Amino acid sequence: MQVELLEIRQHMAQFPPFEQLSDDLLDELAGQVEVGYFQAETDIYRHGDAVEYLHYIRSGAIDLYRRNGDLYNRLSEGDIFGQFDLLRDRRVRFPARAIEDTLIYFIPLAAFQHLCEADDNFADFVEVERPRLESTVDQQRKGHEMLVTRVRKLASRAPVMVESDATVQEAAQRMGEHSASSVLVLAAPQTPDDSHAFTHEDGQLRRMVGILTDHDLRNRVLAEGRPASTTVGELIDERPITIQSDESVYEAMLRMLRNNIHHLPVLYRRRPVGVLHLSDIVRYETNSSLYLVDNIFRQPNVEGLAAMKSDVRAAFVRMVNEDDNSQMVSSSLSSIGRAFTRRLLELAEEELGSPPVPYCFMALGSMARNEQSIVTDQDNALVLDDSFDPEQHDAYFLTLAQRVSDGLAACGYSYCKGDVMATNSRWRQPLHVWQQYFRDWIDDPSPERLLHSSIFFDLDSVYGDEAFVESLQDLVAGRASQRPRFLAAMARNALNRTPPLGFFRTFVMEKDGEQNNTINLKRRGTAPLIDLIRVHALACGSRAQNSFDRLEDINKTRLLAGHSGERIRYALEFIAMVRIRHQVIDIQEEREPDNNIEPENVSDNERHNLKDAFQVLSNAQKFLKFRYPMPSQKR
Amino acid sequence: MARREQARDTALERYFDVGVPTPETPIGDVPMLAMDMETTGLDEQRHAIVSIGVVPFDLKRIRLAERRYWVVRPPRPLNERSITFHHITHSEIEQAPDLDDVLDELLAAMAGRIVVVHYRHIERTFLNAAVKARRGEGIHFPVIDTMSLEARLHRQSWWARLRRWLGRPPASIRLPDSRTRYGLPPYQAHHALIDALATAELLQAQIAHRYSPETPLREVWS
Numbered sequence: 001m002q003v004e005l006l007e008i009r010q011h012m013a014q015f016p017p018f019e020q021l022s023d024d025l026l027d028e029l030a031g032q033v034e035v036g037y038f039q040a041e042t043d044i045y046r047h048g049d050a051v052e053y054l055h056y057i058r059s060g061a062i063d064l065y066r067r068n069g070d071l072y073n074r075l076s077e078g079d080i081f082g083q084f085d086l087l088r089d090r091r092v093r094f095p096a097r098a099i100e101d102t103l104i105y106f107i108p109l110a111a112f113q114h115l116c117e118a119d120d121n122f123a124d125f126v127e128v129e130r131p132r133l134e135s136t137v138d139q140q141r142k143g144h145e146m147l148v149t150r151v152r153k154l155a156s157r158a159p160v161m162v163e164s165d166a167t168v169q170e171a172a173q174r175m176g177e178h179s180a181s182s183v184l185v186l187a188a189p190q191t192p193d194d195s196h197a198f199t200h201e202d203g204q205l206r207r208m209v210g211i212l213t214d215h216d217l218r219n220r221v222l223a224e225g226r227p228a229s230t231t232v233g234e235l236i237d238e239r240p241i242t243i244q245s246d247e248s249v250y251e252a253m254l255r256m257l258r259n260n261i262h263h264l265p266v267l268y269r270r271r272p273v274g275v276l277h278l279s280d281i282v283r284y285e286t287n288s289s290l291y292l293v294d295n296i297f298r299q300p301n302v303e304g305l306a307a308m309k310s311d312v313r314a315a316f317v318r319m320v321n322e323d324d325n326s327q328m329v330s331s332s333l334s335s336i337g338r339a340f341t342r343r344l345l346e347l348a349e350e351e352l353g354s355p356p357v358p359y360c361f362m363a364l365g366s367m368a369r370n371e372q373s374i375v376t377d378q379d380n381a382l383v384l385d386d387s388f389d390p391e392q393h394d395a396y397f398l399t400l401a402q403r404v405s406d407g408l409a410a411c412g413y414s415y416c417k418g419d420v421m422a423t424n425s426r427w428r429q430p431l432h433v434w435q436q437y438f439r440d441w442i443d444d445p446s447p448e449r450l451l452h453s454s455i456f457f458d459l460d461s462v463y464g465d466e467a468f469v470e471s472l473q474d475l476v477a478g479r480a481s482q483r484p485r486f487l488a489a490m491a492r493n494a495l496n497r498t499p500p501l502g503f504f505r506t507f508v509m510e511k512d513g514e515q516n517n518t519i520n521l522k523r524r525g526t527a528p529l530i531d532l533i534r535v536h537a538l539a540c541g542s543r544a545q546n547s548f549d550r551l552e553d554i555n556k557t558r559l560l561a562g563h564s565g566e567r568i569r570y571a572l573e574f575i576a577m578v579r580i581r582h583q584v585i586d587i588q589e590e591r592e593p594d595n596n597i598e599p600e601n602v603s604d605n606e607r608h609n610l611k612d613a614f615q616v617l618s619n620a621q622k623f624l625k626f627r628y629p630m631p632s633q634k635r
Numbered sequence: 636m637a638r639r640e641q642a643r644d645t646a647l648e649r650y651f652d653v654g655v656p657t658p659e660t661p662i663g664d665v666p667m668l669a670m671d672m673e674t675t676g677l678d679e680q681r682h683a684i685v686s687i688g689v690v691p692f693d694l695k696r697i698r699l700a701e702r703r704y705w706v707v708r709p710p711r712p713l714n715e716r717s718i719t720f721h722h723i724t725h726s727e728i729e730q731a732p733d734l735d736d737v738l739d740e741l742l743a744a745m746a747g748r749i750v751v752v753h754y755r756h757i758e759r760t761f762l763n764a765a766v767k768a769r770r771g772e773g774i775h776f777p778v779i780d781t782m783s784l785e786a787r788l789h790r791q792s793w794w795a796r797l798r799r800w801l802g803r804p805p806a807s808i809r810l811p812d813s814r815t816r817y818g819l820p821p822y823q824a825h826h827a828l829i830d831a832l833a834t835a836e837l838l839q840a841q842i843a844h845r846y847s848p849e850t851p852l853r854e855v856w857s
Contacts, residue, residue, distance in 0.1 A: 033699050035692075035697035037817075059819065101819070
């Protein structure tokens, strides 16, 4: 066993395509890497240099350039490069330059070729030249995931272990301390060269002799009337059924079903590294976003949360490929965003102590509407109890807000450009001040004043005392519908962003005849639709925040004629879905996802439907202008 | 007995025959060997070597495939059972060979290479004492000490003196802290081979930041 190389293999085992390799292949690989250090701002390869390695970035970051000097790709920890050159002519196509101090693992050609031969998934990963959206969609079969996902990915918690001479009471206490539903039982090896022995952390040789579960404590201790002093060794069956950490999740599930067990000890060679529970698999299989949310709540610190960024993207890609429905995808992303926020607040409270007065952490904008996308910034605020005294309490809440805001930024939710964040003292106020803000906006509106405030009319609580935010929602719902000038001002702002005419060949046709080669689907599509739905919702006193829920409320009234409500729903769903699908393409082509789409990437079918959707938006905007006219200023 | 005696001499002789690069050799052309040891204590007269890790490298590449790692049994039985070595069990030590049995291989790995360590007073002193006890004559060799390279910068420069004069705490020149300054990732320490690897990476970083591949060997060795 190569304990000395754990440092290397464990790092590589976290990242594709290495995460799917067997433990043996990983060990072999770790022993063959060569290591090299590159200072920031130095060249690693020039165009045409000979390539004899696959490169793995252990730490730092590099840029790959096209020949004309344009940036081709930016890579960081866990990324690989050079695979295409190795498979082509072994010459550098994209010059590489370190942009941070960078440590690279060089995987020799022979080792690379061996991996391609020994592991089909690895070969597929490195051989496929992207783009490959269609094939990816076809590949994403549910069963496939289960066949290639390794058990170690699901069993991430270190196992709780006791000696076989411990009493069941001690075992139960350990389980309680660690909130575990099982403990692994260890004993001394029977012979010095016991083939099941491993070296425990304390340096002693140990072997795993069994597993004790909640179920055993109930059925074999309590039900049979055994004393708390019974030793664990008396209860367990020797030779437990186990699984190796590099076996597939599919195999783990089969083994549980065949043996009618719910807990499966996971071993790396002979060393126990975790316990897989049936529910781990169910959770992973049925909904990866649930699994992700659960994982978010287990992270012990901000670093752990930030490291989940790539998991979120992977879950996003998977959801879109499995489920053609923007509402499902965006509400899952919102749950994930809320989970990050809550966990950051929990961590901050653990460190800062409990809050001096009650508060509610409020989400604004897309998170409040449950319509988050993968490209999103943070919009949030703090509503504090009216007993809040800035002198005494504000230092606490400012620190709290900073922790959350910085944490969210680390997790990929960039800072709000308009400074709508709880770190801004204006948006960190007691309830009565917030109530006054809303009364001012609604009672004394002007398009200019409301330009940057419309985001506050999508509001929801994320953490803390929900009643504060509910009272604000009530205030808005009760008051806004009575104020024509407010509705008119909101309607005016909802017309600021207009859709283009549509697509022609390879460019976007603007209404004034201008041609562009890219279009921002958020700014020109979903956002204006959401804006106009919000105005109607405020007019009919809806308390809903989600655009589709609001449309339902609107359709119960006579605000919109005929089928126009349905048409708006269709247009929003369609544009949102195109936007999401193109973000998946961006991720799969290893670009940073954004809200832009390029006409040449739009299929004929999409082009046609988008043009219709833009027309729906355009008509709806005309109606909005007519329905909420600005009342004359004279009274 | 006579044959073994002769073989010992040959190993040392072979090591000395290959010689070391001249002081003027550019560091970029110098073959090196990162080395780390775990010992039972700090005094080479009373304590002994427990494990040795070495990795050959140069400024461009650290060759893990050619790494060597040995656990060796101290001449005296370990009386302090309380000493714990990460990754090494007492039974492993009890079954390990004496240093004498791995010395030929170690000397072969060192031949023609400049040894690189972090804090030279352990590796050089212990190895000298151990060789002397087993082969009759000691072994002296030049080393590059990454810790003293850090000390030059953080302990002896005018800036460091100014900081000290201002009452600021001196920068830590321990291996993990030194690595952090160069953007190198944290490793779980206390394994001779991992520490040797960590030291090799640190030297690559130090040369990249503070020196150049053309720097003559005499400027960095001690």
